[in-house]
Amino acid sequence: MEMIVAKNYEELSQISAQMIAEFIQKKQDAVLGLATGSTPVGMYKKLIGYHNKEGLDFSKIITFNLDEYVGISPNHPQSYHKFMKETFFSHINISTSNIHIPRGDQPQIEKQCESYEQAIKDAGGIDIQVLGIGSNGHIGFNEPGSSPEEKTRVVQLTESTIQANARFFGDEALVPRLAISMGIKTILESSKKIILLASGEEKANAVQGMIEGEISTQLPASLLQLHKNVIVIADQPAAKNLK
Numbered sequence: 001m002e003m004i005v006a007k008n009y010e011e012l013s014q015i016s017a018q019m020i021a022e023f024i025q026k027k028q029d030a031v032l033g034l035a036t037g038s039t040p041v042g043m044y045k046k047l048i049g050y051h052n053k054e055g056l057d058f059s060k061i062i063t064f065n066l067d068e069y070v071g072i073s074p075n076h077p078q079s080y081h082k083f084m085k086e087t088f089f090s091h092i093n094i095s096t097s098n099i100h101i102p103r104g105d106q107p108q109i110e111k112q113c114e115s116y117e118q119a120i121k122d123a124g125g126i127d128i129q130v131l132g133i134g135s136n137g138h139i140g141f142n143e144p145g146s147s148p149e150e151k152t153r154v155v156q157l158t159e160s161t162i163q164a165n166a167r168f169f170g171d172e173a174l175v176p177r178l179a180i181s182m183g184i185k186t187i188l189e190s191s192k193k194i195i196l197l198a199s200g201e202e203k204a205n206a207v208q209g210m211i212e213g214e215i216s217t218q219l220p221a222s223l224l225q226l227h228k229n230v231i232v233i234a235d236q237p238a239a240k241n242l243k
């Protein structure tokens with residue numbers, strides 16, 4: 001894994017946005033794998049800046065989001081559909097037909113998971129997959145114990161993830177207990193390059209385990225050691241436990 005330690009969150013956002021912008025300039029129909037959560041918000045803002053100020057063109061870009069909660073509709077204020085629209089998609093010239101986010105409110109979820117995998121394959125795989133990391137080492141919603149053989153599927157959220165995400169729902173009881181997530185296998189096999197972003201001291205243990213620890217399903221992010229093209233961009237607080 002390549003490691004970049006950024007001075008702060010601003011620099012982390014700048015470095016990651018620049019990498020993606022430069023890639024898009026070379027490949028206008030790039031396929032991006034995208035994450036929600038707080039960490040990539042600064043990167044999305046910088047990419048919007050590139051679009052507004054320098055005309056960075058997203059019209060042919062295809063996106064696949066990592067995950068979505070089960071049981072809430074795309075219009076729910078805390079859905080990842082809504083998050084992506086408000087944080088990023090409504091500010092750039094992406095074509096809505098090129099946006100893929102799992103639907104957590106549809107029947108036949110298993111079938112949908114299979115179609116999601118197929119759609120990623122049909123797009124030719126993911127050129128750059130952006131990931132965040134949970135303080136328990138999860139990536140996407142692949143919680144500790146997830147197998148590297150799992151594809152897109154319904155997952156049960158752990159107590160620590162429910163607590164971490166309660167800040168968005170206002171009340172822990174309102175956080176959905178299930179989500180659809182791309183699997184570790186999906187991430188490892190379909191991504192040509194992975195950029196993992198980590199910000200803040202609460203991620204320091206997970207970041208250290210991911211990079212310096214043994215490969216273990218107990219820390220799903222450590223499975224990224226199995227991929228040959230991973231760049232971790234961490235700010236100083238998130239990198240503070242690294243040797």
Ligand code: F6R
Nearest residue numbers: 035036037038039132133134140
């Ligand atoms: C979100 C996702 C999650 C987050 C992780 C970190 O799509 O896949 O794995 O990346 O929970 O979240 P933040 O950035 O809010 O700390």
